[in-house]
Amino acid sequence: QSALTQPPSASGSPGQSVTISCTGTSSDVGGYNYVSWYQQHSGKAPKLMIYEVSKRPSGVPDRFSGSKSGNTASLTVSGLQAEDEADYYCSSYAGSNNPVVFGGGTKLTVL
């Protein structure tokens, strides 16, 4: 059982927007601005898409955006493209005793 809760699946048509949620507690997501999102294509290593809630690494399209409200973080993918079909994992800092926790992952399907 993962520390952070994500919906198992999400979907959208090309050009649409989709939002994936990541729910934690005040001890992790709600307590710190250290939420990251990773994209993982089948058989590949994860790729960092968002860090510190809403920051994008160089090279990540601005179609990807992150936000947080209370104990829930969100990843929004706008203008969906076929190559966005992948698994997405959220991660949060959870304090010095257990610094890094992940969500169970969300499979994004582009219809």
Place this chain on the structure above:
Amino acid sequence: QLQLQESGPGLVKPSETLSLTCTVSGGSISSSSYYWGWIRQPPGKGLEWIGSIYYSGSTYYNPSLKSRVTISVDTSKNQFSLKLSSVTAADTAVYYCARRIGKAPNRFDPWGQGTLVTVSS
């Protein structure tokens, strides 16, 4: 461009110790800006952080694995290593190494390609 490559046995017997090495190329493991981490993913399942290390040798681990995990660094070889003792089938996973950037403990970029380790007799 920084690259990471995991290496080690793909098959480990139950109760034995899993040993993996991550070789860093295109940059120095001794940079003061980074930590280095191990993350694993059981087949068909999600990601689990194992632990992270600084070039000085300072480490921090997932409390659920802490009693069995040792992460070390060899700056002369630009490598860091993972040892996981007393393995069981539940430790079967793809093991990734990654660079941790900045103050965020969960900002890992880039990742190695991963290596599958199977625990079986």
